[in-house]
Amino acid sequence: MVGVRDVVGRVGPTLLRLVAAGGDGAVGDVVIADGGVVAAGDLVLGVGVGAAGAVGLVGECGRRGAAAVLVKPPLAEDPAVLAEAERAAVAVVEVRADTSWAQLVWLLRSVLDAAADESEPADPFGDLFGLADAAAAVVDAPVTIEDANSRVLAYSARQDGTDPARVSTIMGRRVPHDVLARFRSHGVFRELVKGRTVVFVPAQPDGTLPRLVVPIRMGGELLGSMWAVVSGPVPDERAAAFADTAPVVALHLLRRRAREDGARGRSADLVRAALLGEGSGRLAAAELDLGPGPHRVVAIDAHDEGGRLALAARLGAGIGKRTAMGELHGVLYAIVPDEGWPALRSALGDPAGPQAAAGTAVGAGDLARGRAEADEALALLRAGLVGGRVAAHDDVWVVLVLHRAATAIAGAVAGIGPLARLDGSDDWYRDTLHEWLRHPGDPRAAAAALRIHPNTLRYRMSRVSALLAVDLTDPDTRVALLCQLVAERWH
The missing domain is CATH 3.30.450.40 (GAF domain)
Known part of the structure; x- marks a missing residue:
């Protein structure tokens, strides 16, 4: 048996909205208030009920143990109705104003039938x-x-x-x-x-x-x-x-959407548990029918809830059934077989689409690590440290190494040595030194990276050298300065 909250969720917000939760007991049948006999667990439809009648109906349903009263606006928000619902421990559900009562009865009974008979085919x-x-x-x-x-x-x-x-x-x-x-x-x-x-x-x-x-x-x-x-x-x-x-x-x-929403809800719960490392990842993979072989966890930065739902529907239809999706903290995650990652990457390649990042290929029991890698790569995209809209953790390893190293040493190397003598100078002092150190012995490449003439580079480096007053021909000095500059830029 299902509760009122489950029924409302399966029918969906297009038609129903839970206003007062009541006791959320098991739902048994659907009856119409006008002439129907109300029994325990019934969903009672307030067809043609006015404001005064709605309060009495809620009270009567509470005495008979009904699960919920369904009324159209504005009755569902009426303070007197809600106060009586709280006293009687009866749920109140708002029905969209232009919904046909006859169609709603048919749909609600279909949902209850499907819930009562789990062996009923899910595909209508x-x-x-x-x-x-x-x-x-x-x-x-x-x-x-x-x-x-x-x-x-x-x-x-x-x-x-x-x-x-x-x-x-x-x-x-x-x-x-x-x-x-x-x-x-x-x-x-x-x-x-x-x-x-x-x-x-x-x-x-x-x-x-x-x-x-x-x-x-x-x-x-x-x-x-x-x-x-x-x-x-x-x-x-x-x-x-x-x-x-x-x-x-x-x-x-x-009815089809209600069944699919129920299946998607169960799938989303399994995906969330697997990504958080809760329970058995292998068991979750088996229940999700992910199939054998390594998988990739893909984090998709869809900002609004409507966008995430639309994106999940589009991608779920376009990249095959062996893809599970779930949401965590406003990010949409897809678990896709490693061989399916190119197709998903292509589907996400819209220049105007959301940013997305994939972890490395992992086994079914290590999906939490795949999610952590996807999150790390997505953070680099968000910060602009990686170009484009889509990235894979194993493709951006250079940036990851620099970023991790910078994060680890930033506090330890900041503010010491002669680099502090450039503080207060124009930005080009640090930029020039950084590119000169990145391109040792190749001033033309360093100048090209800065988009200046090599002679300009040489002039600027003479100014930098005078301010630093250190031996820039010493390899250890160059490495130390480069570490400090990398820490500043990548942390």
Whole structure:
């Protein structure tokens, strides 16, 4: 059995929000307050309940041991309702204002059924394919059901009479980028976002046949769309019938998402435990189905929660099932087989994308070390000590050595010796000495690093030598000065 918090989490914030936790006892069934018999563990839907009735309903549900009362705004935030909920130890859940009660009942019972029967298949694609066939029969045209990212979730029969764009879409399980670009140029997605119930897309000069597109919505959120390949304009009656199938598809998509969210939550917990070194890393790897062989832990610096969720969905779809993801302290982590790291690195290569860094390849029992290495390399990226957007710990070892050495000796070597005599001088004093020491016997290379003429370098070094008043031909003196300068620059 699941609790109220679990049910709200599985349905998701699109439709439900837990306002008062109550006792969070086990949930048994879903009933409607108007005429329903309330029993212990019930989720009670306050259909048509007003402000005064809501307080009485909460009290009655407390006396009968109900798990939660579900009401629409503004009742969920009403002080009198919340005070009664606290007294009666009943949870209060806010239902989004434009949510259909009938659809919510269906969805909640689906979540409870899935929780009660753990052997139920987690993949509802069979139902979606049946719905695609049903929608195709209504519109008399082959149909695809796609999510909000234009990935194909299901498709109907009769696809053999479509066009190359549809064939490529089904073969790749995703609408090709060039096809998406054409539809965007015609404003299709803009119309879907605006709330149009049906969008007709005329035939394209490249041979792409007309489309009839219906958005799939729930609670104001665009969950996806249905695309029918038609021969031409569709009569209004048939188009309306096609649009009427969308709410049923929306319920299936929400049920699918609730199940996937539950699985992702369990996976994220395992990933966090493995990255923190808690429990058995090998057991976590087995439960996550990571497969044999070494793995890389990749830290991705996605700054906002929405960005992390979108990135996780995109990467999870693009780099294969043997990739586990989780979040720690605002950083998204991916555990990927070593041979899959090049593909992930390529997927993260967008110049405008987030910074990301990978640890070295480690065994399943050493994922915490892989995370520490990924964090260290990511810190170098954040500090600008490594160029680009993506780095691997084993590729930036030179920078790591210098940074670790500088961190270790900075306090011990600062403020001693003649280097302090350059304090208060222009920055070019230290820069010139640093490059001269880095390029021993090669003033042209040192000058090139400073972007100055070699004669300018020689002049500046004469000034530096006069201020330091030490023997710069002595090897130990040069090493000591270079250590101090490296510590200053890399710490």
